[in-house]
Amino acid sequence: MSIIKNPFDHTFKLLYHPGHLHKVLNGERPFPIHLEVDLTNVCNHACSFCNMADTLATDNTILDFQILTERLKEAFGMGAKSISFTGGGEPTLHPKFDQIGKFCNEVGYDLGLITNGSLIKGKKLKAIADYFDWVRISLGGPDPESYRAIQGRDDFHKVLENVYQLKESLPSERKLNIGLKIMLTPSNMDYVLKLTKHLNEHKLNSTHIDYVQFVPDQFTSDEGAFVSSDLVKEKMTKLEDQLQELSIPLFGSFYSVKKQDRDLDMSKHCYAHFYQLVITATGEITFCKNTRENKKLHVGNINKNTFEEIWSSEKISALEKCINASNCNTFCKSLKLNNLVHSIKYPSQDYSENFF
Numbered sequence: 001m002s003i004i005k006n007p008f009d010h011t012f013k014l015l016y017h018p019g020h021l022h023k024v025l026n027g028e029r030p031f032p033i034h035l036e037v038d039l040t041n042v043c044n045h046a047c048s049f050c051n052m053a054d055t056l057a058t059d060n061t062i063l064d065f066q067i068l069t070e071r072l073k074e075a076f077g078m079g080a081k082s083i084s085f086t087g088g089g090e091p092t093l094h095p096k097f098d099q100i101g102k103f104c105n106e107v108g109y110d111l112g113l114i115t116n117g118s119l120i121k122g123k124k125l126k127a128i129a130d131y132f133d134w135v136r137i138s139l140g141g142p143d144p145e146s147y148r149a150i151q152g153r154d155d156f157h158k159v160l161e162n163v164y165q166l167k168e169s170l171p172s173e174r175k176l177n178i179g180l181k182i183m184l185t186p187s188n189m190d191y192v193l194k195l196t197k198h199l200n201e202h203k204l205n206s207t208h209i210d211y212v213q214f215v216p217d218q219f220t221s222d223e224g225a226f227v228s229s230d231l232v233k234e235k236m237t238k239l240e241d242q243l244q245e246l247s248i249p250l251f252g253s254f255y256s257v258k259k260q261d262r263d264l265d266m267s268k269h270c271y272a273h274f275y276q277l278v279i280t281a282t283g284e285i286t287f288c289k290n291t292r293e294n295k296k297l298h299v300g301n302i303n304k305n306t307f308e309e310i311w312s313s314e315k316i317s318a319l320e321k322c323i324n325a326s327n328c329n330t331f332c333k334s335l336k337l338n339n340l341v342h343s344i345k346y347p348s349q350d351y352s353e354n355f356f
Helices: 010-016 018-025 051-060 065-078 097-107 121-129 143-151 157-166 192-201 229-244 305-312 314-322 334-345
Strands: 033-038 080-088 111-116 134-139 177-184 209-214 276-279 283-285 296-299
Touching: 010 334, 018 276, 018 334, 051 192, 065 097, 065 305, 080 097, 097 111, 097 121, 121 157, 134 157, 143 157, 157 177, 192 229, 209 229, 229 296, 296 305, 296 314
Parallel strands: 033 080, 033 276, 080 111, 111 134, 134 177, 177 209
Antiparallel strands: 276 283, 283 296
């Protein structure tokens, strides 16, 4: 049993790749371990929290299958190990979603999927069951009413049924981690304790769901007042007790919206792109996963460039020299990753690092 209480604390994952970390510390430029891929800018939902809404309203691009698979094979040869398919739009709307999953699995990638879960049927269900390591379902609200208000569709029961069918389709020896990610908002508080009722109605328990995660809106302007309120603590405590009866753990988010948690000392460098890169639905490679729309941080395009060309380009080299947490204006989970790498690379003279 792991002693890491929150699996979304990604800083510990640095230690699973000591060779990669050693290269970063020595000033080398290892190719990122993880790729986040937006298969499409098409979506069948209208989520109120979507930071891609403006793009999705005007751009219905999907990634070309032939070019994508060529580039992903190249990236694997350069050191990439995993891919999460996300948005952009809804990844399962790519017409060759099942073929892409099969291809990546055969190349050797570990695969993850972030989806609204409404389209997990037929070939898509089989592809997920056969090739993926984890699936995170974006469940806007904990009951049909709150879900509809956030995601703009009446798919709540359909999604839970799809989760049940997906896990039931797996052979007993096949492990597929499935989580439900739900927005923590003031409007959801009246419905939080209805979640387990609906899970029971769909015969869902720890056999089908590995965790439930409630996450706050990271763009909130209240400096964490709502998240820190007695109401949220009371509701989450009661929900945690309810979920324990189903043997399903409840997690929060690793990033914080509290002002005191955001006042971190900032590393003078950003190392996150040595661990992850994004491919957008239009083929753009972004220096940072949080800057899909910032053209100044686009370092190449897979429709025009190979990964070898992108990774050795003057553009990415220039960004590595100037981008750091104090000037990128983005609060993200990579801040702690950057600070950990920085602390190892530049230990304090008062730290006495050789004494344990």
